[in-house]
Amino acid sequence: DSGVTQTPKHLITATGQRVTLRCSPRSGDLSVYWYQQSLDQGLQFLIQYYNGEERAKGNILERFSAQQFPDLHSELNLSSLELGDSALYFCASSPTTGGYSYEQYFGPGTRLTVT
Amino acid sequence: EDKVVQSPLSLVVHEGDTVTLNCSYEVTNFRSLLWYKQEKKAPTFLFMLTSSGIEKKSGRLSSILDKKELFSILNITATQTGDSAVYLCAVETISTSGTYKYIFGTGTRLKVLA
Numbered sequence: 001d002s003g004v005t006q007t008p009k010h011l012i013t014a015t016g017q018r019v020t021l022r023c024s025p026r027s028g029d030l031s032v033y034w035y036q037q038s039l040d041q042g043l044q045f046l047i048q049y050y051n052g053e054e055r056a057k058g059n060i061l062e063r064f065s066a067q068q069f070p071d072l073h074s075e076l077n078l079s080s081l082e083l084g085d086s087a088l089y090f091c092a093s094s095p096t097t098g099g100y101s102y103e104q105y106f107g108p109g110t111r112l113t114v115t
Numbered sequence: 116e117d118k119v120v121q122s123p124l125s126l127v128v129h130e131g132d133t134v135t136l137n138c139s140y141e142v143t144n145f146r147s148l149l150w151y152k153q154e155k156k157a158p159t160f161l162f163m164l165t166s167s168g169i170e171k172k173s174g175r176l177s178s179i180l181d182k183k184e185l186f187s188i189l190n191i192t193a194t195q196t197g198d199s200a201v202y203l204c205a206v207e208t209i210s211t212s213g214t215y216k217y218i219f220g221t222g223t224r225l226k227v228l229a
Contacts, residue, residue: 042220044204055215104149109156
């Protein structure tokens with residue numbers, strides 16, 4: 001158990017819908033990262049927040065957005081869902097200090113299925 | 116375009132063998148390189164490397180970075196069936212505008228036979 005929690009575990013929804021995935025980082029970790037893992041694309045970095053501010057951005061679609069709240073939990077919002085958005089979405093947290101991101105601790109993931 | 120390439124894609128060995136996994140990268144403004152092990156679910160952190168030539172060790176696993184030749188290797192000695200997993204390499208970069216990014220390789224799938 002990494003100490004990172006993600007809800008829900010599984011989510012099945014229809015194309016065109018909007019969903020919110022939630023992540024609570026390990027106690028004390030200020031950085032939260034979001035990743036998408038699909039069978040054909042491998043692990044793709046989406047976005048990172050550090051203490052409420054966006055710090056790094058990867059291949060995140062415009063239909064996706066994220067935020068980190070004052071209590072440091074984070075939400076990833078996916079809208080206008082397409083079949084290709086079906087994937088495992090991971091959240092990770094790390095004790096980023098001194099400008100470096102140290103080891104990232106991954107949550108168990110949310111499996112999203114778009115039908 | 117930044118890229119991280121891992122080799123081999125897949126590897127099958129017998130218990131007790133030693134394996135070497137490779138990760139090469141072409142990125143602008145390298146910051147760090149990380150290795151992860153992914154079994155059935157979420158990746159777990161193994162090593163973070165920032166300096167060339169300094170070996171990091173944890174039990175039977177070790178890793179080293181060569182920033183001149185732009186690659187890292189992950190060694191696993193005396194492999195066990197529990198080492199069967201996908202090993203992921205990731206590189207952290209920073210752009211001129213100060214934006215950080217993480218690029219993952221596609222992974223090496225290791226299967227250790229009893």
